[in-house]
Amino acid sequence: MLPQAKRAAVSFVPQQRGGVMEFFKKTLDPIIALAAIAVLDIFMFLIMGAWTVGGGETMMTGLIAKGMIGDELERLPFWSIVFPVHGDYWKIYISLGMLFGAFVGAVLSKEFYLRVPRHLSEWLLITIGGLLMGFGIRLAYICNVSTFFGLMPEMNMGGYLAMSGILAGAWVGSLIYKKLLEAE
């Protein structure tokens, strides 16, 4: 029995490795990826709450600001009333996890390399884009992830408002982006 069992174990391991490595060779169908994430999001909804990103990013902003200016930050009502800064806010770790998971995926699939925008205009657009995203998330109190993967599926009224806003914004943004591309 023992030699057979040993052989089975030996033949099993390479197959498993092949299967895992195969995962990092092919591009995954986004429908499968998102369906799996949705199921996990339901589990997280049951124990803590639905997937969001903006909240964690805001807390990180607060932590960075506190690191730079210390307790002076609390003189701003936003950071004392809305978002008191503390490091054990779970949403921070979703974002850090995404960074880690993507890094692992990119390294194992040999897709990790430094990509640098070439033109000054790209840097400028990204800067404006980042500022608008950050300002917009806090003005709305929610981000795009909480809109599509939290509020909308909970049928929160805010989800419909947010979705209308993001669609209108994406449409206006696309029009401007198209004009800029044509002008180049």
Add this chain to the structure above:
Amino acid sequence: MMTPVAECFVAFLFGSVAGLLMQRSRFCNTAALRDAIMFKTYRNTKAMLVAMMILTIGFTGFMSLGAGHPLQFDVGLNTFAGLFLFGIGMVFAGACTVSTWVKTGEGNLGALWALIFTFVGMFLFSLVWSASWWPPAPQTMTGQINAPALQLGFANAQTLGEKFGVPAIVFGLVQTVVLFGLYRGILKRERAQHAEHEKHEREHARKKAEKAAKAAAANQTA
């Protein structure tokens, strides 16, 4: 009740799996909206709709049983305005909140730059809010309409269920059917695009064959 450390661990685990799957599938929320608007391609849009259908059934199903932790805060015109700005921003930056993290993990310095300025944008908002105190902080929200503050109160599948005396899942199923209708509409559009593409290919091949035949005939005459 979980300890904060356990919550952080679960969140990190979820984020890691989500980040890995996003990286391997090249899913991007920005692309889901931008590509549908600009290029009429729906690879990411379909995935987003499938996730929303699963989540709607899951969330409203558990909400019917009184389980889960729905987001609780009032919404108002700031919700629309904020996401409007966000929508423009994500197209400019070429990444949303998810893809800034995922692309940064892949070594994209542009995405890291977008992330840094998202933080800067958030801090700028905190300054503006601290000076104006608008819109109201979540602590001052009442769940009711607050016209002077442009707030519309709070409602979700659970409150709708309580108001109409039916389980939240009923509303969830209605929403799922609507989302499925959109998904089917996209599939139909893709089939039409494919048929159109094939028609052009056939037309192109026919013209090429005709040209070749004409050239051959001209050669023979010569």
